[in-house]
Amino acid sequence: MNVLLISAILGVVMMFSSFLIKNTATVRTIGITGTIALLILNVLEMYGTRLFNINTAGFLSFDRFTLVFISIAIIAMLVYFLLTAKDMEKVNKVNYAEYFALLFFILCGIVLVSGFESLLILFLGIEIVSIPLYVLTGSDKRNLKSNEAALKYFLMGCFSTGLMLMGITLIYGAQGTFTVELFNFTKNIDSPLAIAGMLLLLFSMAFKASVAPLHFWTPDVYDGAPTVFTSFMATIVKAAVFFSFFRLFNDSFTALAPQWQFWMAVLAALTLFIGNITAVFQHSVKRMLAYSSIAQAGFMLLAIFAMSGIAKEGLLLYAAAYSFASIGIFSVLTKMDDYTFDGFNGLVKQQPLVAAAITIFILSLAGIPLTAGFLAKFYMIQAVIQAGGHLWLAIFALVMAAVSVYYYFRVIQAMYFKQGNANIQASNTFKYTLLAVAILVVLLGIFPNLITNWLYF
Amino acid sequence: MIALLLLLIPLLGGFVTFFLKSDNAARSWSLLTAIATLLVAFLGLAVYNKPECLSFHADWIQPLGASFALKLDGLGYTLSLLATLALPLILAATWHRQYANAKNFFGWMLLGVAGMLGVFMAMDALLFYFFWELALIPMYFICSQWGGEKRIPVTFKFFIYTFFGSILMLVALIYIYFQTPNHSFAIEDFYKAGQALSYNDQMWLFWLLFIAFAVKMPIFPFHTWQPDTYEQSPTAATMLLSGIMVKMGVLGLLRWVLPIVPQAAYSWGDLTSSMAVIGIIYASLIAMRQDDMKRLIAYSSIAHIGLMAIAIFSETQSSFQGVMVQMFNHGINIVALWMVVEIIERQFGTRKMSELGGLAQKAPALAIFFVLFAFANIALPLTNAFVGEFLMFNGILNSAVTKYNVVFAVLAGLGIILGAVYTLRMTRKVFFGPANALTQNAVDIKWNEKIILGFIAVVIIVMGVYPQPILDFTQAISDELLKQADILHLLKK
Numbered sequence: 001m002n003v004l005l006i007s008a009i010l011g012v013v014m015m016f017s018s019f020l021i022k023n024t025a026t027v028r029t030i031g032i033t034g035t036i037a038l039l040i041l042n043v044l045e046m047y048g049t050r051l052f053n054i055n056t057a058g059f060l061s062f063d064r065f066t067l068v069f070i071s072i073a074i075i076a077m078l079v080y081f082l083l084t085a086k087d088m089e090k091v092n093k094v095n096y097a098e099y100f101a102l103l104f105f106i107l108c109g110i111v112l113v114s115g116f117e118s119l120l121i122l123f124l125g126i127e128i129v130s131i132p133l134y135v136l137t138g139s140d141k142r143n144l145k146s147n148e149a150a151l152k153y154f155l156m157g158c159f160s161t162g163l164m165l166m167g168i169t170l171i172y173g174a175q176g177t178f179t180v181e182l183f184n185f186t187k188n189i190d191s192p193l194a195i196a197g198m199l200l201l202l203f204s205m206a207f208k209a210s211v212a213p214l215h216f217w218t219p220d221v222y223d224g225a226p227t228v229f230t231s232f233m234a235t236i237v238k239a240a241v242f243f244s245f246f247r248l249f250n251d252s253f254t255a256l257a258p259q260w261q262f263w264m265a266v267l268a269a270l271t272l273f274i275g276n277i278t279a280v281f282q283h284s285v286k287r288m289l290a291y292s293s294i295a296q297a298g299f300m301l302l303a304i305f306a307m308s309g310i311a312k313e314g315l316l317l318y319a320a321a322y323s324f325a326s327i328g329i330f331s332v333l334t335k336m337d338d339y340t341f342d343g344f345n346g347l348v349k350q351q352p353l354v355a356a357a358i359t360i361f362i363l364s365l366a367g368i369p370l371t372a373g374f375l376a377k378f379y380m381i382q383a384v385i386q387a388g389g390h391l392w393l394a395i396f397a398l399v400m401a402a403v404s405v406y407y408y409f410r411v412i413q414a415m416y417f418k419q420g421n422a423n424i425q426a427s428n429t430f431k432y433t434l435l436a437v438a439i440l441v442v443l444l445g446i447f448p449n450l451i452t453n454w455l456y457f
Numbered sequence: 458m459i460a461l462l463l464l465l466i467p468l469l470g471g472f473v474t475f476f477l478k479s480d481n482a483a484r485s486w487s488l489l490t491a492i493a494t495l496l497v498a499f500l501g502l503a504v505y506n507k508p509e510c511l512s513f514h515a516d517w518i519q520p521l522g523a524s525f526a527l528k529l530d531g532l533g534y535t536l537s538l539l540a541t542l543a544l545p546l547i548l549a550a551t552w553h554r555q556y557a558n559a560k561n562f563f564g565w566m567l568l569g570v571a572g573m574l575g576v577f578m579a580m581d582a583l584l585f586y587f588f589w590e591l592a593l594i595p596m597y598f599i600c601s602q603w604g605g606e607k608r609i610p611v612t613f614k615f616f617i618y619t620f621f622g623s624i625l626m627l628v629a630l631i632y633i634y635f636q637t638p639n640h641s642f643a644i645e646d647f648y649k650a651g652q653a654l655s656y657n658d659q660m661w662l663f664w665l666l667f668i669a670f671a672v673k674m675p676i677f678p679f680h681t682w683q684p685d686t687y688e689q690s691p692t693a694a695t696m697l698l699s700g701i702m703v704k705m706g707v708l709g710l711l712r713w714v715l716p717i718v719p720q721a722a723y724s725w726g727d728l729t730s731s732m733a734v735i736g737i738i739y740a741s742l743i744a745m746r747q748d749d750m751k752r753l754i755a756y757s758s759i760a761h762i763g764l765m766a767i768a769i770f771s772e773t774q775s776s777f778q779g780v781m782v783q784m785f786n787h788g789i790n791i792v793a794l795w796m797v798v799e800i801i802e803r804q805f806g807t808r809k810m811s812e813l814g815g816l817a818q819k820a821p822a823l824a825i826f827f828v829l830f831a832f833a834n835i836a837l838p839l840t841n842a843f844v845g846e847f848l849m850f851n852g853i854l855n856s857a858v859t860k861y862n863v864v865f866a867v868l869a870g871l872g873i874i875l876g877a878v879y880t881l882r883m884t885r886k887v888f889f890g891p892a893n894a895l896t897q898n899a900v901d902i903k904w905n906e907k908i909i910l911g912f913i914a915v916v917i918i919v920m921g922v923y924p925q926p927i928l929d930f931t932q933a934i935s936d937e938l939l940k941q942a943d944i945l946h947l948l949k950k
Contacts, residue, residue, distance in 0.1 A: 313520075368620075369590040378627070385631050394631075395665075398624040405620055409613065417601045417609050448518060 011104035018097035083331035149224025160207035167200030185255035222290035231330030239319035272298030306383035314379025321372035345420020372444035471567030483560030522641035531934035569595035626669035651717030663721035673706030677736030716941035733766035741875035776852020777935035783845025815892030819899035841920035
């Protein structure tokens, strides 16, 4: 609750500062300070301090799980600001503060989608997340690809929003309420209204989370959008969408599980397959990361499929591991001119620290032990095996993880083993922040309790 | 405590190496770290009969039931001794080889060895898996950064193969984890849970585990990464790979396959032994046709490892002990052979046998050492390898779990004969016959190389003449493993 209101206020503040403050450094400082304040407020809320006492029963609720997720999202956002806020200037200096405003509004949306108790709030949250994203995708106004991406994203996004609304309507028809707590599917479990509504919601969420076969917009949009914003879209937003996806199906549609669980497994397998196999054939790192984000989405779907405590913890860990690592790689990518794999050739000579950090991120994304990515994948596989009956899914997912090594490691090969003179303009602050994030990724990989203990204590 | 030190010294030493100022400092520092590790390993021998000194246990990821459990039993200790003994020798033998960015090279070497030591000592399945990968990553970096011309694709193939195998192992480990009553990764719980599994479960779990280890060893038909990788890697890394790292696979079979899925190991034993036999003959035949010394030794290594695989699946006390002894000896012998290859390559710039010849006239000391190592490679009596191979053959012939022991023994014995053919052919082509333009001005090895090779020669002969210490060493653990893996015993229970 703290974060929801304060980030909305921060958004407005940033909007005004766009014409009051001309100095970008000041804007950046306000943004970063604001994010730190949000983090503190959220942690305070976890320990019972609420700034506002508003009764939101039946619409929003913030349990431990949700609050931990919001903390992870804010930390990721902080990391994102620290690493890439400066590069937003490259997109357009005049609108600099407005980008911050939009990002804070997205954070509002993230809070809504992760704490929803009513399908209406879910819908609102998804829209609040999406609309600023459409703007950010097209923020590079002179670039044709950015415009194309924004239009594509907008049209497809509207389509899926429509599906979602229809789904919510049907569920309302079946249940007579929007409130998740009051749902009772046990009486007429085969009600076509409820099942049709559930399926429509499944499709629309699958679209937002870029789950195959509804993923086609993802590579184009991620590729076309300015890289700074791709970074945000592909990590924090995606994690939030998954979180609400998880809550929607595991808390609200538990009773319908027999109807959707098998299809969730199929979707996960399909997403893993398409994401990983297509990523192998990419020449541009940015596009590879877009497909890899689809592949990672497949892994996160396993949590929704498995529906258990382990899956819940795993999803949090996965969200953190995936977001930190991807933000790190994207932050380097924004500083590069050449997005192909060859653009990374010989980076280690000029920037050994940056190369080392990228290596850790890559290892984490590929799921190599000692990194957070490994434990995240481990939790997912564990959840699937525990759920029982679908061992093929666990094996398939891991085989696909082995495939992912193929394209991830091409970056390492380029940086370390190939001849070249890739270089980036990186300040010392940037380098050490990047290294700190890399160390965090390793720490989470050795002591996952850092996150999971938060859930219980 | 010893176990923890054995892990931490190379690990921390390795990290420090990356941050040293000069390459020469890194070189000395890494040798120093390696010697310190060796001293700790020797120190452990002094307190060998106090098991509490040799193990370490700490909670790690409690909600998962994973603990940081290390223990040096006979099997792990033998291999740790091998690793800690080989590392200083490797570093000393390649002392004059220049590497670009040498400090990174030495850092990775130490980290790799730390990972391998972890694998040898881990008594917790998740920890085992962690170290398994930790050992792989440094080797990947070393081989693709400092290797030969085709290093990048070749090492990548190696990495993908091993990673694919280890990922299958992960599924199996998690599956067994859920069968343990208290959801723990401890090895004792794994033994109990695994042995209680139904026959059908064991049958497919076996393959998930087996492939991971078979890729590493490697057993035919999972061996295709090996000759290329050995050939393309810098020699120091080849020594680590072939001398120590392949033992991770053998250890995996002994400690993480046989006792966990004993019924399946019994049922599939004939099939895997057949694969190993095919591998022995196939690799030996290919080795006979090689011109590159490195490739020849690489193929001969496949043959030797194949014999170990047959011995493991024949499940007798003698063969288990033979495997453990042979793991140590094979490590020493193959490192010695690589050292000679390295010396030759450094001097003449080639490893092709067709371009060499007549070295014995100009470099008699080197020739003497090489002939001795060649004998050890063929397992001639009075060399160390003889002891191991004798025990293994004895075990294979007396095995109660297979009907085809004579067939396996005879065919594997054929591999030994072929081994003599190609090893002696290599000796003849490189060291005897007329000298050519290239080898006319050969220089013999210097005193420091003499000391290193001499030391290894002493080890080879001592272990061949008086193997009792290492036999005592491995007695208890092979009894224990046999008790866990023995299908007849389990059925009685």
